[in-house]
Amino acid sequence: xxxxxxxxxxxxxxxxxxxxxxxxxxxxxxxxxxxxxxxxxxxxxxxxxxxxxxxxxxxxxxxxxxxxxxxxxxxxxxxxxxxxxxxxxxxxxxxxxxxxxxxxxxxxxxxxxxxxxxxxxxxxxxxxxxxxxxxxxxxxxxxxxxxxxxxxxxx
Amino acid sequence: xxxxxxxxxxxxxxxxxxxxxxxxxxxxxxxxxxxxxxxxxxxxxxxxxxxxxxxxxxxxxxxxxxxxxxxxxxxxxxxxxxxxxxxxxxxxxxxxxxxxxxxxxxxxxxxxxxxxxxxxxxxxxxxxxxxxxxxxxxxxxxxxxxxxxxxxxxx
Numbered sequence: 001x002x003x004x005x006x007x008x009x010x011x012x013x014x015x016x017x018x019x020x021x022x023x024x025x026x027x028x029x030x031x032x033x034x035x036x037x038x039x040x041x042x043x044x045x046x047x048x049x050x051x052x053x054x055x056x057x058x059x060x061x062x063x064x065x066x067x068x069x070x071x072x073x074x075x076x077x078x079x080x081x082x083x084x085x086x087x088x089x090x091x092x093x094x095x096x097x098x099x100x101x102x103x104x105x106x107x108x109x110x111x112x113x114x115x116x117x118x119x120x121x122x123x124x125x126x127x128x129x130x131x132x133x134x135x136x137x138x139x140x141x142x143x144x145x146x147x148x149x150x151x152x153x154x155x
Numbered sequence: 156x157x158x159x160x161x162x163x164x165x166x167x168x169x170x171x172x173x174x175x176x177x178x179x180x181x182x183x184x185x186x187x188x189x190x191x192x193x194x195x196x197x198x199x200x201x202x203x204x205x206x207x208x209x210x211x212x213x214x215x216x217x218x219x220x221x222x223x224x225x226x227x228x229x230x231x232x233x234x235x236x237x238x239x240x241x242x243x244x245x246x247x248x249x250x251x252x253x254x255x256x257x258x259x260x261x262x263x264x265x266x267x268x269x270x271x272x273x274x275x276x277x278x279x280x281x282x283x284x285x286x287x288x289x290x291x292x293x294x295x296x297x298x299x300x301x302x303x304x305x306x307x308x309x310x
Binding site for chain 2: 002003004006007008009010011013014015016017018019020021022023024026027061111112115116118119121122124125126127128129130131132133134135136137138140141142144145
């Protein structure tokens, strides 16, 4: 019983923590011309390499149309480049451009300074346990994942 | 360094965990006529007793206008009742009605069944550590809280 109460408290913390983290990310992007959505897509491309718009949508659980708008903005800013898609001629693949990789690296470096400062407050065991609890909840509630074809906010 | 990488992984888990929990809450509300917003306001009133619309907004970090719409729906469904506000004649206080308390209790009982099942997967220490990490992040990023006068989504 005690454990359920504690887990419920943890669940209640997720929304406010999420909201503050999203604002913190947003604040670090101020003046860069990069939105939270652009940053999220750049992160996916940085990790996974060349991807089509529908593939990015599936990774981020966001609608194809939303991703298309973000990719358009990134392409306009010369932060991503097209590559031919051997599987689907009409759906290009996108990769970070050299400039995109630089910009994303700068954003991540700023974020990491803050993360380095915060993680001083935790032991390795704290972090392992927190990660375990969050991963397990993610698995447990997997059935409730968004339908990527139903438009969602990035937040 | 290892710790920063782990904390970054935890931060990246927050958005998907939040999203799935929000959908899970939504799914449990299906057929009750209660929205996620109504549930959130009922929870505040259940814990804190009589509150005005602006006070509820401050607790939930949501705009007064959004709370007003939710409170209107709750009042229409006879789930909340007005009480005179000794401090501000024009801003009534709201409390859960007897029916509201019953409906909210039923919602929470259904949620608790699921929470009881999930928390079997964790030790007391896991939960303590996860709560510590989330609370500390909430404090650390307190400066990035929403402005309750800038409309936000409940998610």
